[in-house]
Amino acid sequence: MNCEESLALMHLYLDGDASEEEAQQLREHLKTCPDCNQHYRELKQTESLLSGAAYELSAPAGFTASVMANLPKEKKRVGYMRWFRAHPVITAAAVFFLFMFTSVLSAWNSDSSVSVSKQEGLIVENDLVIVPEGVTVKGDLVVENGDLDIKGQVDGDVTIINGDLVEDPGAKVNMASVDNISGEYQEIDRIFGWAWYHLKELVTF
Amino acid sequence: MENIIKYHIKNVKKGDHAAFEEIVSFYQNKVYHIVYRMVGDSHEAQDIAQEAFIRAYTNIHSFDENRKFSTWLYRIATNLSIDRLRKKKPDFHLDAEVKGTEGLDMYSQLAADQALPEEEVESMELQSYIHKEILSLPPKYRSVIVLRFLDDLSLAEIGEILDLPLGTVKTRIHRGRELLRKKLRHV
Numbered sequence: 001m002n003c004e005e006s007l008a009l010m011h012l013y014l015d016g017d018a019s020e021e022e023a024q025q026l027r028e029h030l031k032t033c034p035d036c037n038q039h040y041r042e043l044k045q046t047e048s049l050l051s052g053a054a055y056e057l058s059a060p061a062g063f064t065a066s067v068m069a070n071l072p073k074e075k076k077r078v079g080y081m082r083w084f085r086a087h088p089v090i091t092a093a094a095v096f097f098l099f100m101f102t103s104v105l106s107a108w109n110s111d112s113s114v115s116v117s118k119q120e121g122l123i124v125e126n127d128l129v130i131v132p133e134g135v136t137v138k139g140d141l142v143v144e145n146g147d148l149d150i151k152g153q154v155d156g157d158v159t160i161i162n163g164d165l166v167e168d169p170g171a172k173v174n175m176a177s178v179d180n181i182s183g184e185y186q187e188i189d190r191i192f193g194w195a196w197y198h199l200k201e202l203v204t205f
Numbered sequence: 206m207e208n209i210i211k212y213h214i215k216n217v218k219k220g221d222h223a224a225f226e227e228i229v230s231f232y233q234n235k236v237y238h239i240v241y242r243m244v245g246d247s248h249e250a251q252d253i254a255q256e257a258f259i260r261a262y263t264n265i266h267s268f269d270e271n272r273k274f275s276t277w278l279y280r281i282a283t284n285l286s287i288d289r290l291r292k293k294k295p296d297f298h299l300d301a302e303v304k305g306t307e308g309l310d311m312y313s314q315l316a317a318d319q320a321l322p323e324e325e326v327e328s329m330e331l332q333s334y335i336h337k338e339i340l341s342l343p344p345k346y347r348s349v350i351v352l353r354f355l356d357d358l359s360l361a362e363i364g365e366i367l368d369l370p371l372g373t374v375k376t377r378i379h380r381g382r383e384l385l386r387k388k389l390r391h392v
Contacts, residue, residue: 011379014311015360025305046382049389050354053335060251064230068257071222 001029006036010043100202104195114146121152128166131180140183150180157183161194210274217265229258232275235356236282241352243286245340253289255284273362281367283348290344331392338388346381351376 001009006029012018013026030037084091114127121135127146131137135152142159150158158165158181165187183195188194208232216224236257240279241250260281261268268277339347364374 011375011382014382015375015378039386043382043388045392046386046389049331049335050339050385053332053339053354057234058239058257059233059254060247063225063233063237063251063254066251067229068222068226069232070255070259071262072259076260084244146349182240189261 001025003033006030006033007039010036010040014043014047018074035202100199102194104198115144117142118144127163152180154183157181157186159186159188159197161188161197163187207273214265214268214270214274217262222342225242225262228261228274232257232278235275236278238355238362239279239351240286242336242339243344244289249289253285254282257285260285275356276362276365279352280368281360283352283366287344287348287369292367334392338385339376341388342384343383346377346384348379350381350385353378 006026008111009018009022009026009029013023018026030040063203114124114129116129117121117140119130119137119139119141121137123130123132125148129143129146129148131141131148131150131152131154133151137152137154138156140156140159141148141154142161143163145163146165147163148158148160165185186197188197213224213227217228231275233254237250238253239255240253241247243252244250252302257278264281268274339350342350348367349363352358352366353360358366360374360378361371363369364371367374369377
């Protein structure tokens with residue numbers, strides 16, 4: 001074996017690629033050639049110095065946090081899903097209120113015609129609901145999207161939504177019409193009051 | 206371990222931020238090690254290593270789960286390092302000289318506070334000397350030498366990381382080893 005072949009073999013050997021036979025040939029050559037022997041020892045030393053320097057360096061403190069802070073925002077969907085999973089009670093409550101609020105809102109928008117709770121003896125003229133004189137309405141009275149004129153008696157609560165209790169200055173009876181209600185009297189005009197009323201209704205069911 | 210990483214990657218692909226944190230904390234030292242040995246400067250290394258993880262995150266969908274994740278990640282890291290070296294090529298050699306002394310700065314700071322045992326000082330000096338010599342290699346030899354001594358990577362894996370045929374990897378290792386022999390034989 002000449003020195004050039006020996007040199008190539010040294011690298012194969014250090015890579016772990018030399019066969020047993022090749023390794024034996026190399027050893028024989030190194031015994032007889034001081035130059036190659038020296039060369040091999042230097043290579044061997046280089047290898048061990050390098051593997052000594054290969055101890056794993058540590059990333060600076062806070063490296064992971066810094067990477068995480070600089071990541072592009074994760075997909076919103078997953079973020080929400082995780083939050084929902086972490087807060088099931090709030091999620092349930094939120095869904096409940098969302099449904100309730102939308103149904104209440106759509107009810108508000110759709111009901112523009114006058115509606116009255118069903119009781120006997122009531123007269124409906126356009127947007128005006130009249131409790132005629134001498135008539136006593138039994139039970140709670142609800143008027144929606146209309147005015148109410150009480151000439152007779154209401155034996156129960158009265159609720160007017162989006163309307164007024166008619167105050168006719170000509171008729172003395174009307175001045176005291178609230179007195180003709182045996183129960184509570186309630187007038188609801190604004191959407192929040194209206195929504196609150198519906199919520200209370202739902203809850204008391 | 207490989208299975209745990211695979212599991213985390215599946216979750217990252219679904220958009221899970223937290224799973225990626227596990228991956229970063231597992232690989233941060235190895236990636237930092239490669240990049241630091243390649244560019245030589247700790248600030249720059251931190252910057253590039255961070256960039257490597259961010260690239261891995263944004264491109265996670267192009268990662269084939271049947272392959273080894275570390276190979277893919279190290280490839281991103283070495284490519285970014287080599288890109289950075291190319292960009293600053295004109296003043297690179299000057300830079301390397303200055304930056305190589307960093308280890309010594311750190312050592313002198315330490316020494317002011319508490320005296321280190323002599324062997325430890327010697328080993329720190331030696332380490333910083335070796336680091337400097339690795340940095341003085343041309344990048345194509347530096348990359349194979351750095352990867353070869355990290356994490357028991359096989360020559361085939363190094364080829365995959367650097368996108369080189371096995372024969373080229375071997376030639377570069379032999380050449381790099383010879384270059385370093387001349388620099389380190391008097392240590």
